[in-house]
Amino acid sequence: MDWLSAMSLLLGSVFANTLASLSGGGAGLLQFPLLLFLGLPFSVALATHKLASVALGLGAVVSHLKNRNIHSKVCLWIITFGSLGVVLGAHLILLIPELYAQRMLGVIILLLGVYSRLKTQLGHHEIATNRNLLGWCFGTVLIILIGIINGSLTAGSGLLVTLLLVRWFGYSYKQAVAMTMISVGLVWNALGGITILNTGVPVHWPWLPLLLLGSFIGGILGASLTHRLPNYIIKVCFEVVTLIVGLKLLI
Template sequence: MNFEFEYLLLLPVGFVAGFLNTIAGGGTLLTLPLLIFLGLPASVANGTNRVAILIQTATAVKGFKSKGISTYPFSFYLGMSAFFGAMIGAKLAIDIQGELFNRILAIIMVMVLLTLFFSPKRDYDTIIEKTTGKSLYWAIIVFFFLGIYGGFINAGIGFLMLLILPYLNGLSLVKSNATKVYVVAVYTIGAVVVFALENQINYLLAFILTIGNASGAWVGSRWSVKKDDKVIKLFLVITVSSLAIKLWFF
């Protein structure tokens, strides 16, 4: 494949995606459509994006750990459960037709935006951690199905985890984020293996995107949890809405 200057768009978009994925979620809603617009078939764009997500989340895990934030081994149990689900989801994503995949992605993008804006607020100071016993077993079951979704498309899964972990396991926002990136890192290994075996990865674009994603993840993981949600939400709604419209109609 000849190098095109349009590919350099992956660097700033990847940085923003890595940053958003680490502090909240939604980065895939930017990178996956961009890869499709750069000419990749839907399944190849999906597989290519996973390489960047794998390195991004591994970087974020190190970033959180450098600040003393970790939920291991709780995050490991959830990650392994999601790992097996992700291999199923990735296989489903490869087998689906490109046009249908684009439509599904457009619908998911809109649903994620609605979830982002209408999800209930959570008082993280009043919750109690529950990472053992029945709460752990329920989380393992739930994250298996999250893994299927993550392996299939991954878009917006960060928002789902940030909704589930505080309610199901009583984790604070920062610990939920740390758990989220660890789980995604583990299950993405399974997804990457499936996409690689099926030759559904463009390694040149994956390398470029990875540089942006990993840089954004490192900055995001070390940034204060007290972020300006309004600015991020405004950015997401404008960008994601535009990409969803283009995916559906063009």
């Protein structure tokens, strides 16, 4: 790779992962097309992106743990049940028509972003809801389904988890983004990457160090901004990213 392509790869990765860390997801629909543009085949780009995304969660964890804005039991719940879906989704992607699945996901994410925009007070403050046995059981079904999306498609699952925590359980956007980055950005992505490797899909190892560096820096930058910015700004960032991701998946 020449130096111009290398700089494009690094800066693109930093930008994509900063925005994802700030809004709770969406790095794949920014970083993944960059890998395709630079010449990687689809399956190779997917596997390479999945492995690099682990550094996004690692960078975000470093910042979020310092601020202690984490509900450890909720993170453990997301990791445990979502991981079941991640493994299943990584195998299902070989059976489901990719274009059809991406367009369906694009519609869902776009509608969630519009919903968040219409609900002006959503996620500004923590208001505990559905934190009973029935609420957690229904949430568990949704988390498994979102895990399947994470394992099978390139992006979007982090945004879905963020809005689930905000809308269904009543967490603020700051709290939801922090827990999403730890659970999805680190653990789910690591598990998805390992599962993809076990399926035999090759990784483009020469580009991985730059992507890991960009993801890690972006994770730290985005998480730091999350703690400095008010909740309504985080909410706007979430809505902008859902719009971009939703349209990208559709178009």
